[in-house]
Amino acid sequence: MLKQEINELLTRTGPGTEMGDLFRQYWIPAMLAEELPEPGSPPVRVKLLSERLIAFRDSAGNYGLIDEFCAHRGVSLWFGNNELDSGQAPGLRCAYHGWKYDTTGQCIEVPSEPDNSTFCRKVKLTSYPLVKVGDILWTYMGDPDKQPALPEYEFCTVPSEQSYTSKRWQECNWLQALEGGIDSSHVSWLHNAGLKNDPLFKGSRGNEYNLNDMRPFFEVVESDGGLLVGVRRNAEEGHYYWRITPWVMPAFTMVPPRADHPVHGHFWVPIDDENCWVFTFDYLPVRALTEAELAAMKAGHGVHNEYEPGGTYRPLQNRDNDYMMDRDAQRRGETFSGIKGIAMQDASLQESMGPIVDRSKERLVSADSGIIKARRKLVAAAVELREKGITPPGVDPVHHRVRSVAAVLPQDASFVEACREDLVATPGVRQTTV
Amino acid sequence: MLKQEINELLTRTGPGTEMGDLFRQYWIPAMLAEELPEPGSPPVRVKLLSERLIAFRDSAGNYGLIDEFCAHRGVSLWFGNNELDSGQAPGLRCAYHGWKYDTTGQCIEVPSEPDNSTFCRKVKLTSYPLVKVGDILWTYMGDPDKQPALPEYEFCTVPSEQSYTSKRWQECNWLQALEGGIDSSHVSWLHNAGLKNDPLFKGSRGNEYNLNDMRPFFEVVESDGGLLVGVRRNAEEGHYYWRITPWVMPAFTMVPPRADHPVHGHFWVPIDDENCWVFTFDYLPVRALTEAELAAMKAGHGVHNEYEPGGTYRPLQNRDNDYMMDRDAQRRGETFSGIKGIAMQDASLQESMGPIVDRSKERLVSADSGIIKARRKLVAAAVELREKGITPPGVDPVHHRVRSVAAVLPQDASFVEACREDLVATPGVRQTTV
Amino acid sequence: MLKQEINELLTRTGPGTEMGDLFRQYWIPAMLAEELPEPGSPPVRVKLLSERLIAFRDSAGNYGLIDEFCAHRGVSLWFGNNELDSGQAPGLRCAYHGWKYDTTGQCIEVPSEPDNSTFCRKVKLTSYPLVKVGDILWTYMGDPDKQPALPEYEFCTVPSEQSYTSKRWQECNWLQALEGGIDSSHVSWLHNAGLKNDPLFKGSRGNEYNLNDMRPFFEVVESDGGLLVGVRRNAEEGHYYWRITPWVMPAFTMVPPRADHPVHGHFWVPIDDENCWVFTFDYLPVRALTEAELAAMKAGHGVHNEYEPGGTYRPLQNRDNDYMMDRDAQRRGETFSGIKGIAMQDASLQESMGPIVDRSKERLVSADSGIIKARRKLVAAAVELREKGITPPGVDPVHHRVRSVAAVLPQDASFVEACREDLVATPGVRQTTV
Secondary structure, three states: OOOHHHHHHHHOOOOOOHHHHHHOOOEEEEEEHHHOOOOOOOOEEEEEOOEEEEEEEOOOOOEEEEEOEOOOOOOEHHHOEEOOOOOOOOOEEOOOOOOEEOOOOEEEEOOOOOOOOOHHHHOEOOEEOEEEEOOEEEEEOOOHHHOOOOOOOHHHOOOHHHEEEEEEEEOOOHHHHHHHHHOHHHHHHHOHHHHHHOOOOOOOHHHHHHHHOOOOEEEEEEOOOEEEEEEEEEOOOOEEEEEEEEEEOOOEEEOOOOOOOOEEEEEEEEEEOOEEEEEEEEEOOOOOOOHHHHHHHHOOOOOOOOEOOOOOOOEOOOHHHHHHOOHHHHHOOOOOOOOOOHHHHHHHHHHHOOOOOOHHHOOOOHHHHHHHHHHHHHHHHHHHHHHHOOOOOOOOHHHHOEOOEEEEEEOOOOHHHHOOOOOEOOOOOOOOOO | OOOHHHHHHHHOOOOOOHHHHHHOOOEEEEEEHHHOOOOOOOOEEEEEOOEEEEEEEOOOOOEEEEEOEOOOOOOEHHHOEEOOOOOOOOOEEOOOOOOEEOOOOEEEEOOOOOOOOOHHHHOEOOEEOEEEEOOEEEEEOOOHHHOOOOOOOHHHOOOHHHEEEEEEEEOOOHHHHHHHHHOHHHHHHHOHHHHHHOOOOOOOHHHHHHHHOOOOEEEEEEOOOEEEEEEEEEOOOOEEEEEEEEEEOOOEEEOOOOOOOOEEEEEEEEEEOOEEEEEEEEEOOOOOOOHHHHHHHHOOOOOOOOEOOOOOOOEOOOHHHHHHOOHHHHHOOOOOOOOOOHHHHHHHHHHHOOOOOOHHHOOOOHHHHHHHHHHHHHHHHHHHHHHHOOOOOOOOHHHHOEOOEEEEEEOOOOHHHHOOOOOEOOOOOOOOOO | OOOHHHHHHHHOOOOOOHHHHHHOOOEEEEEEHHHOOOOOOOOEEEEEOOEEEEEEEOOOOOEEEEEOEOOOOOOEHHHOEEOOOOOOOOOEEOOOOOOEEOOOOEEEEOOOOOOOOOHHHHOEOOEEOEEEEOOEEEEEOOOHHHOOOOOOOHHHOOOHHHEEEEEEEEOOOHHHHHHHHHOHHHHHHHOHHHHHHOOOOOOOHHHHHHHHOOOOEEEEEEOOOEEEEEEEEEOOOOEEEEEEEEEEOOOEEEOOOOOOOOEEEEEEEEEEOOEEEEEEEEEOOOOOOOHHHHHHHHOOOOOOOOEOOOOOOOEOOOHHHHHHOOHHHHHOOOOOOOOOOHHHHHHHHHHHOOOOOOHHHOOOOHHHHHHHHHHHHHHHHHHHHHHHOOOOOOOOHHHHOEOOEEEEEEOOOOHHHHOOOOOEOOOOOOOOOO
16 A cells, blocks of 8 residues: 555656656667668657657667657657768758758757858757667656766677567556566466467576465575576475566566576556556577567567557557457456456456556455565656766666566575576676576 | 536435445446356456446356445455455465455455464455346445345336346446436437338337327326326327336336336446446346347347447447448438437447536426426435435335336326336236237 | 737637637628528538637528527527528528527527517627628727728639639647748648649749748838748849738638749637637639639548548548658658648648647747737737727738739848739739749
């Protein structure tokens, strides 16, 4: 149960809000690199942290993320002409009167002004850096003087054939989406069918532990960048099966691995207060993804999903069609909630809570200790940032080099001690998995 | 003309409002029994008096109407698993973490808690009784200690082969819908074609009086449960044709009978302040409905209607398609408003007033005296309930045992005196009709 | 850059607002005459200046524009029966209880009232005159005692075979639409392809000047009814190419002519604060439109557009389909913004600014001097009307008799002096064009 004012603090991320300021300390995923595939690609509308922006890649290949609206009279630059190599400086030209901007938002031409005019130098749109790391274009929307080093999450630093990323539009506040990534106690219920059938989940010994012990024990430990959420289930005599989920502030979570399957994870990014982008990755530290694995991901298996036509990244299963609920499949036990696919099982329930769930009504239990601690850390970091200017955890790229772990340990072992090395992303070293 | 504050009082029925408190004194129709056809049926989302609820029927056949959202983290229980006979206590299990509720809203299992935990006993969702009487599942959303005896409206207490009930979603406030049921002066205009052509209306001598005298005289009389709205038209020399519409508070009205046709009526139930359910019934006190009559009702004749596909109970003719207005049919005089069907003739006009009509602008006339008196009774009852705790008319099931009447009486007869017995629902006695 | 309070003043036109009062001084286009083609035509819903109205043409051929809602209980008169010749007084009869209104909004029958009742004489709906001039039905929504003489714009006073008018629904505030009509500097950019390809634009020598000089010089001059916006581009040695756009207050603009093409223009009429009607005309002072020209207009060429099915006058290209943006056509230079058609090129950009553009963020340049002066004149007129009751420019029909002009003039000529006669609409005299 949360006071309404704390819920507001945690869920509002527009300019000037506490949580908005916190998000603006970090590099966050803005879009998939595939959305701007080549120099001169069409500009793309991007909304992040309640700001409406345009992303484009000029004819020289530079990436830019700038205010969506022309400084002149407010027309959307989405209609703009991303000029192909014309012998002139590259840039995006507004469709109305031809004002031209470079990728930093600097206006570089106002055609109606005289040749010797310096007017355009004084016109600069809000802009943020847009940098490709892995399959993602990342942005940093904070004070330029405090721009941190680039992200070093393992999924986006391994060789590209070892990693795959998708994104989906989720129609609810970012926090209730993130909380699903921290809360692994729902897996045994909501995703029980996926553990048995999904090509990217099935066939792990760990799944048996998962399905046989419906009463996991949670142990949540502080880490430099956020938390380690350890979940313990009974295993063979004298042993526990541990699943360890790292949360790196503010919005990065990983699913513990299963057998030799690729490792999954998410980045939960606010679009505005009632929508978020879920960036979803699969990667392996030491081998390329197989064609079968890639095909499964692209078909919406694992933690990925299918899409509505039209390039909006909205799932094919969505609130307008009740997520294609199949009551008969639910009856027959093929899915627990009647919803197909692990990703949409999560998304459907999280959206069903409403655009921003009222946390003053919730009843948390011990299995929610990861969620409880994550909220506290977010609030504390936001307050310390605002009051003392303290840089929050998760900004330093060292904090990014984490891994999720699945391991069977002796009952008397501390998961933090026993897995200390396994929890660090080390190039060339295989993930620790069961 | 009504003061805006009185209009607010009459039209707002959410928790804590005056009219909301009044509605919470009564058993009201929540849904059709066909929506929960058998034990273990899929749960159904139900919104009533601005409260979002889930109706379900557990594997043992018990009906329940509980808060839509799980007490844990607020997920919709619509995705829940209504467990089939599993050897365990029946109940609805949330799809997220498996919390299980019985039909009283009591949480009976929190799987992540220890075996000996008493936690779940402390978790109970808001719940209301859900009871089948006739073809309807009724609920009572008020103080459990004041729960009245079950409804005894004749349409839901006659043998089932004598009665048929449908419902439709109407996109306006409940009161302007109810007022259409009290106001029988519009029949000669809006429904004039229906009197001639509708298989469930045509062929009554009364229709001739209806169509020949466009200036009916209203006499509205208090009854124990609400009002008797008497409408007098000229008949043969020295006689009047009387149509008597009982209104039982808060939301029950009946159409006076025609010849041997089934008798129609409605229950007007607030979904929220801008939508209502119209429960529509046809019944006969002394004989079974014929197959032809049932077929006509199911085809949308009489006061029933056709539906959009998808099980939403939204009419096929609706505001998105301008109710399939047929100007040519209007021109040719086949319908007065261009809208097909008596039910949709009413619904289209009532929705055209806007979500909540502004009654400060209306100009009422003597033919509106039923409406005027009904509003006064509603206001008085709401105020007396709030200030003195007085139980309003219509709660006592004795008040439900009313009938509508159509009769030709001598000009000097009092309709109340002449029809005193006809106006009471007496088992085995035929309706009084012309 | 405009103060927010001035932006509010300029953009709000509902009853009681300053700009609303200003608009209510003028005859404005309410609808196309084709919408009420004959006596007894179906009534049409019309929203103007945020007022919801019904237009109808009674069986005697009289036009009326009255409150949409019946005075009785607020039902929409759109469902009403526009009675064909019945031997009775013509009128529109409400579908609910048969109240009947004439074209002045006067209630002429309340059927439920006694024969000798005078009640209906006291019931009169708000109503405005509706008068056909040219292809348009015009209304005047102000004080009846101040009703000015009828419009005398040339496009609606020439013989009907010389003129064609269409309308489209535009989903933004009227002012940002009008500003597009005053601002001719965007033509060289946004409409560059249209100048070359559109059958109603191409083949004018003026287009070459337009495309060769991207830095036009603006000279804006006061006129009796509003402004003359002169735009000068380089022409042959010692000469300038002038395009002169008259703006007649509050909302009339004309496009300067091209060769022998019909002359285009617009009337920008507020529906409410976030929508407007764009009335679009093409006419010639001295010859009939050819069949080819008419066919091109009806096909959506020139400043006209194609429509969604259903008679809503909503463009086929609209925000729901991203205006059918064709990035490949944009790449190939076939259109500058990727949008097909001059009308939709304007509409798409103007809608992209948002429902009401935030003018506190704009950066105007010298090419916007027409826009700047027009806003000032609107504000001044609204203030003088409110404070001193001064009738604004553009009310007197003499102000309507303007023409746009395209001319090549010696560099030292004043366009106002040189074109004084060309700028006046003179029957039988050809437009001045290049």
